[in-house]
Amino acid sequence: SAVISQKPSRDICQRGTSLTIQCQVDSQVTMMFWYRQQPGQSLTLIATANQGSEATYESGFVIDKFPISRPNLTFSTLTVSNMSPEDSSIYLCSFRPGQGSTGELFFGEGSRLTVL
């Protein structure tokens, strides 16, 4: 199965700064997804990133706060901008392997972000 790696695995950041999370897949994938996971809450989809087009953001998430890049079919980045303590969370990248894989997502190990 495809391998997906994500970094940093964790970081502690100061309020007002920005952090970029990187996600690398070892095979080409069309759609990549960025999720946020807060303690005791459901996984929340931030945006869908397709190569060659702008990311599609879910309600409550905006590009200025969470800019996403998708320069090729194996890589994506999510930036959390102008961070506040409310942004402390685990951020996960994922992808759907392809046709006939309805519902199956592969996830990175997550980036645990703490904002002071």
Add this chain to the structure above:
Amino acid sequence: QKEVEQDPGPLSVPEGAIVSLNCTYSNSAFQYFMWYRQYSRKGPELLMYTYSSGNKEDGRFTAQVDKSSKYISLFIRDSQPSDSATYLCAMIPGADSNYQLIWGAGTKLIIKP
């Protein structure tokens, strides 16, 4: 009301016990139902996948869907300490790959040796 309800636990049981994890949902259009397992400091991984109503078994794991009650379950037989993890249910209305999963909050399971 959330579309998918799942008790966050933690659920603590002794090794060898049968575990029952459950989710309820409100959208009758859901057709595909999944259980993901997430170990601490790891991303979720797909554990079981079922379509429509009925049971599906894979080793010690059985997934059950009751669409009339809008209720899904995951049973773990002969539970092991290595089963300790958070279990998330997820569901979608159809086979279109553009559908996004609707997730439960996850149940933290602890198997005591």
